[in-house]
Amino acid sequence: MDDLMTVVDWSRWQFALTAIYHWLFVPLTLGLSLIVAVMESLYLKTKSEKWLAATKFWMTLFGINFAIGVATGIILEFEFGTNWSNYSWFVGDIFGAPLAIEGLLAFFMEATFVAVMFFGWGKVSPRFHLASTWLTWLGASISALWILVANAWMQYPVGMEFDPGQMRNVMDNFWALFSGIAVNKYMHAVFSGWALSGVFVIGVSAWFLYKKRNVPFAVRSIKVGGWIGLIGLLLTMWTGDGSAVEVTKHQPMKLAAMEGLYRGGYSQGIVAAGLVNPDKTWNNDEDEYLFDITVPYGLSILAKHDLNAFVPGISDIVEGIDVNENGDTINTVSYAERIKLGKLSHEALREYDLARARNDRAAMDAAEQKLREYYPYFGYGYFDSVDEAIPPVGVTFYSFRVMVILGSYFLLFFVVALFLVYKKDWLQRMKWLQIVAMVSVPFMWICSEAGWMVAEVGRQPWTVQDLLPTKAAISEISSASVITTFWLFALIFTVLLVAEVSIMMRQIGKNSTKNLEIDNSH
Amino acid sequence: MTLEYLQNYWWVLISVLGGILVFLLFVQGGQSMLFCTKYDKERDLIINSMGRKWELTFTTLVTFGGAFFASFPLFYSTSFGGAYWLWILILFSFIVQAVSYEYRRKAGNVYGTTTYDVFLFINGCVGCILLGVAVSMFFFGAYFTVSRGNLLDPGSPVISQWASTHGFEAIFNWKNLILGVAVLFLARMQACLYMMNNIADDPSFFNRLKSRALIDGGIFVVFFLWFLAMVLTATGYTVSHNNDYTVVVSETPFKYFHNYVNLWWAGLTLLLGVVLVLFGLLKTCFSKHWTKGIWFTGIGTFLAVVSLFWVAGFGDTPFYPSLLDSASSLTIRNASSSEFTLKAMSYVSIIIPFVLAYIAYVWRSMDKKKLTPGELETTSHKY
Numbered sequence: 001m002d003d004l005m006t007v008v009d010w011s012r013w014q015f016a017l018t019a020i021y022h023w024l025f026v027p028l029t030l031g032l033s034l035i036v037a038v039m040e041s042l043y044l045k046t047k048s049e050k051w052l053a054a055t056k057f058w059m060t061l062f063g064i065n066f067a068i069g070v071a072t073g074i075i076l077e078f079e080f081g082t083n084w085s086n087y088s089w090f091v092g093d094i095f096g097a098p099l100a101i102e103g104l105l106a107f108f109m110e111a112t113f114v115a116v117m118f119f120g121w122g123k124v125s126p127r128f129h130l131a132s133t134w135l136t137w138l139g140a141s142i143s144a145l146w147i148l149v150a151n152a153w154m155q156y157p158v159g160m161e162f163d164p165g166q167m168r169n170v171m172d173n174f175w176a177l178f179s180g181i182a183v184n185k186y187m188h189a190v191f192s193g194w195a196l197s198g199v200f201v202i203g204v205s206a207w208f209l210y211k212k213r214n215v216p217f218a219v220r221s222i223k224v225g226g227w228i229g230l231i232g233l234l235l236t237m238w239t240g241d242g243s244a245v246e247v248t249k250h251q252p253m254k255l256a257a258m259e260g261l262y263r264g265g266y267s268q269g270i271v272a273a274g275l276v277n278p279d280k281t282w283n284n285d286e287d288e289y290l291f292d293i294t295v296p297y298g299l300s301i302l303a304k305h306d307l308n309a310f311v312p313g314i315s316d317i318v319e320g321i322d323v324n325e326n327g328d329t330i331n332t333v334s335y336a337e338r339i340k341l342g343k344l345s346h347e348a349l350r351e352y353d354l355a356r357a358r359n360d361r362a363a364m365d366a367a368e369q370k371l372r373e374y375y376p377y378f379g380y381g382y383f384d385s386v387d388e389a390i391p392p393v394g395v396t397f398y399s400f401r402v403m404v405i406l407g408s409y410f411l412l413f414f415v416v417a418l419f420l421v422y423k424k425d426w427l428q429r430m431k432w433l434q435i436v437a438m439v440s441v442p443f444m445w446i447c448s449e450a451g452w453m454v455a456e457v458g459r460q461p462w463t464v465q466d467l468l469p470t471k472a473a474i475s476e477i478s479s480a481s482v483i484t485t486f487w488l489f490a491l492i493f494t495v496l497l498v499a500e501v502s503i504m505m506r507q508i509g510k511n512s513t514k515n516l517e518i519d520n521s522h
Numbered sequence: 523m524t525l526e527y528l529q530n531y532w533w534v535l536i537s538v539l540g541g542i543l544v545f546l547l548f549v550q551g552g553q554s555m556l557f558c559t560k561y562d563k564e565r566d567l568i569i570n571s572m573g574r575k576w577e578l579t580f581t582t583l584v585t586f587g588g589a590f591f592a593s594f595p596l597f598y599s600t601s602f603g604g605a606y607w608l609w610i611l612i613l614f615s616f617i618v619q620a621v622s623y624e625y626r627r628k629a630g631n632v633y634g635t636t637t638y639d640v641f642l643f644i645n646g647c648v649g650c651i652l653l654g655v656a657v658s659m660f661f662f663g664a665y666f667t668v669s670r671g672n673l674l675d676p677g678s679p680v681i682s683q684w685a686s687t688h689g690f691e692a693i694f695n696w697k698n699l700i701l702g703v704a705v706l707f708l709a710r711m712q713a714c715l716y717m718m719n720n721i722a723d724d725p726s727f728f729n730r731l732k733s734r735a736l737i738d739g740g741i742f743v744v745f746f747l748w749f750l751a752m753v754l755t756a757t758g759y760t761v762s763h764n765n766d767y768t769v770v771v772s773e774t775p776f777k778y779f780h781n782y783v784n785l786w787w788a789g790l791t792l793l794l795g796v797v798l799v800l801f802g803l804l805k806t807c808f809s810k811h812w813t814k815g816i817w818f819t820g821i822g823t824f825l826a827v828v829s830l831f832w833v834a835g836f837g838d839t840p841f842y843p844s845l846l847d848s849a850s851s852l853t854i855r856n857a858s859s860s861e862f863t864l865k866a867m868s869y870v871s872i873i874i875p876f877v878l879a880y881i882a883y884v885w886r887s888m889d890k891k892k893l894t895p896g897e898l899e900t901t902s903h904k905y
Contacts, residue, residue, distance in 0.1 A: 004677065004678065056902060060903075063624055063903070064624060064625070064628070066624075067620055067621045067623070067624035067625065068620070068621050070577075070580065070620045071616075071617045071618075071619075071620035071621050072617070073584075074580070074583075074584055074613060074616055074617065074620070075613055075617065077584060077587060077588060077591075078587060078602060078609060078613055080591070080598075080602075081587075081591065081598045081599065081601070081602025081603055081609070082602045082603060082606055082609055082610060082613075083603070084603075085598075085599040085600070085602060085603025085604070085680065085682055086599070086603075086673070086679060086680050086681060088591065088595055088598050088599040088602070088603070089595055089596055089599040089681055089682070090673070092591060092592075092595025092596075092598060092599060092859070093595060093859045093860050093863050094863070095591075096588070096591035096592030096593070096595050096598070096859065096863075097592045097859075097863055097866060097867055099588040099591055099592060100585070100588040100589045100591065100592035100593070100867060100870075101592075101867070101870050102588065103581070103584055103585030103587075103588040103589065104585060104588075104589075104870060104871070104873065104874065104877060105870070105873065107581040107584055107585060108578075108581055108585070108877050108881065109877075109880075110581075111577035111578055111580070111581040112577075112578070112880060112881050112884050113884070114577060115574055115575075115577060115578075115884070115888065116884055116887075116888065118903040119574055119888060119901070119903055120887075120888065121901075121902060121903075123887065123888055123890070123891065124887050124888070128887070132884075163860070166670065167670040167671070167673050167681070168595075168670075170859075170860035170862065170863065171859075171860060171862050171863045171866070172862055174862075174866045346674050349673075349674060350671075350674055353670075353671055382676055382679070471679075472673070472676075472679040474679075474680060475602075475603030475604075475606065475680060475682075476603065476604070476678070476680035476682065476683050476684065477603065477606050477688055478686070478688070481606055481607070481688060485606075485610055488610075488614070492614070492617060492618070495633075496617075496618075496621055498632055499621070499625055499631055499632045499633060500621070500625075502630040502631065502632050503625060503628045503629070503630045503631055505630060506628070506629045506630025507628070507629070507630070510629060
């Protein structure tokens with residue numbers, strides 16, 4: 001096969017590129033659809049044209065964003081086949097189901113009712129139109145559910161067993177897909193979309209305040225966007241905490257990488273700010289950080305909700321050192337051992353295959369028994385050294401801090417924005433705050449993308465945790481093909497993003513010169 | 523429900539999704555005509571008529587892919603990873619379509635309306651032709667091998683291996699292109715019939731659509747019959763399965779003809795489909811004001827497509843024949859998901875009638891009033 005690692009690396013870059021672009025648009029769809037639905041509900045309740053104008057304005061921006069979200073989304077689904085074909089076979093029996101259900105349950109709902117949302121004014125009754133807007137939001141949220149269930153399953157593969165005859169995993173428990181990781185991940189992602197949309201609405205509305213145009217419209221929008229954003233952010237933080245606990249249980253290496261922690265301990269502190277030492281490896285004596293500001297007990301609380309809990313570091317995990325429920329130090333399976341056991345599982349599968357070819361039932365049973373014993377380490381069998389099984393620490397560490405620091409900032413942002421918007425005209429008068437609100441908007445996207453960087457870079461090198469590393473998940477294609485398509489995708493996505501941002505800006509600018517305040521309320 | 527029953531059930535569902543997708547390709551057909559319009563107003567009408575349905579076609583394509591992944595993952599793995607360039611080009615054409623309707627008229631769209639119209643045109647032509655190519659491979663095969671044991675080769679662990687041209691060989695295979703061209707002209711014909719039903723404008727536009735439907739329909743019929751003749755006279759594979767997921771293959775002359783004879787219900791479905799398409803087309807062309815042709819050709823198209831899927835997959839036929847190693851051919855038995863997954867998915871599939879019902883309801887509600895040039899001047903959301 002054409003240089004394996006080049007194909008692997010470019011395939012990873014291509015998938016990462018698509019996912020990063022896709023996530024620029026999805027959270028806004030998730031949150032803005034809710035904000036629009038709330039505004040339209042208020043319109044129907046009050047019969048005030050002011051709410052209708054607000055609904056239509058935000059709906060236009062929703063439409064611009066929705067189209068490009070759809071465009072980038074289709075690629076993600078098909079890239080599982082085009083670039084990760086081995087993965088598609090190895091776990092397709094489990095992973096394919098959520099994707100198909102997403103299409104049937106969510107996409108059709110979204111696609112059908114979004115058309116009513118845009119073109120149904122005057123063609124269907126106001127109540128039917130409102131129902132369509134809510135169903136568009138519901139469709140988007142259900143769509144996210146299935147995608148995130150699928151993603152969570154890759155991080156915590158459950159509800160399946162390995163079928164040595166077909167050399168793939170098959171599902172044996174559908175409901176197991178809704179694990180703690182899946183539930184937390186879903187809520188964390190969706191609520192973060194609400195928060196992001198809240199920041200977007202406040203930022204855009206701040207522009208209207210800054211230009212002193214359509215001020216009541218802007219104030220109304222800030223109230224709706226601010227509350228939805230604040231609720232979304234608080235729930236994001238709550239589910240983020242839940243996610244940390246789940247990660248500690250099922251992906252301790254990811255947690256250690258998030259913290260840049262090599263040697264863990266009891267009552268482990270968390271690094272609030274710091275620089276990781278790039279020369280540090282799991283088996284040398286370099287310092288972990290070039291500098292750090294540590295909050296005592298922080299990591300123990302985050303990981304296990306216990307001040308004194310033991311949290312293992314990267315070296316501990318690699319060496320198989322952990323602590324049991326009684327607080328005693330125990331030896332788990334070291335990574336060197338896992339690699340050995342993984343190779344034994346490969347050998348057992350090979351024996352099984354040969355025995356099957358000979359139709360030797362006894363040998364098949366013996367090989368299968370051995371395989372079942374070693375199968376939890378199957379993926380490690382693809383590694384030649386322990387280093388291959390450790391995620392990139394720097395990117396994970398910094399992304400985590402970017403997410404948390406910006407997330408905390410946005411909590412303050414929402415509280416201040418809501419406080420001031422209800423205090424007479426304070427927000428209208430404070431120009432500098434309006435500028436801060438506008439400048440803050442792109443940082444919310446950085447915060448959101450950083451969250452995904454933590455989740456996806458931190459779980460490397462696995463496509464399916466412990467079972468299938470990225471290098472065994474790929475398609476048999478040439479590196480030249482993947483490099484070409486990577487740049488094609490990069491070009492087309494960038495071209496479309498430029499158009500999207502430009503259209504958004506023009507729509508906002510155009511509407512800031514229109515009068516959105518004609519009130520025909522009855 | 524036995525595994526065999528579930529596999530058959532899912533192949534039928536895949537064929538239903540395929541049939542719906544080909545019907546909905548009228549959106550692409552309309553896009554392929556954008557540069558054949560006489561006036562700008564016509565182009566606006568075409569785009570706004572198609573633009574209210576493009577999401578359904580797009581969604582059906584995504585669901586078709588997802589359902590194939592869930593029910594026949596070995597096909598998904600082999601075809602998508604192997605015919606890389608074929609699928610990537612299809613995807614590219616759909617990426618640029620997705621934004622074009624929304625952005626083409628918007629102020630600040632950077633590249634100008636014509637650029638987005640070119641994107642729509644590309645999707646209209648390339649999307650149809652290449653989807654036709656992809657389906658044609660179900661009959662004329664592809665250059666791949668499947669060896670599950672590769673999973674244990676750390677240097678090259680991929681189980682499906684494809685010819686080094688990775689899909690280009692399929693695109694430039696004239697047999698595949700014949701179906702591609704047939705699908706394009708079918709989509710164009712359907713687009714004309716749909717617009718005759720959906721748009722109320724002056725009679726000259728209506729009459730132009732009618733003549734174009736006849737021309738496109740005529741070209742479609744020629745290419746479709748050519749494709750059908752090739753399929754019916756082709757030598758195909760007949761398979762029997764070993765316990766170890768491999769197949770024993772024998773070559774059978776006139777395989778698909780025999781399938782149509784043996785699976786008489788598939789033959790009848792094809793016949794009914796062809797009759798409905800011809801009836802819808804001819805009645806439209808020989809009537810003065812008849813606008814319901816799209817429903818006849820639409821149902822006819824759906825029936826013809828499902829029957830093609832049936833003879834491709836049933837009757838001990840591999841639906842994805844391998845031209846490199848016939849034993850690697852994919853069948854609905856060796857490429858499917860497990861019994862558990864198919865059963866779980868089958869429970870979910872119970873909602874399909876409900877989904878179809880609300881789509882039909884919304885379609886009817888939205889299309890009650892025909893699209894007029896006047897509406898385009900007053901609507902708040904115009905493409």
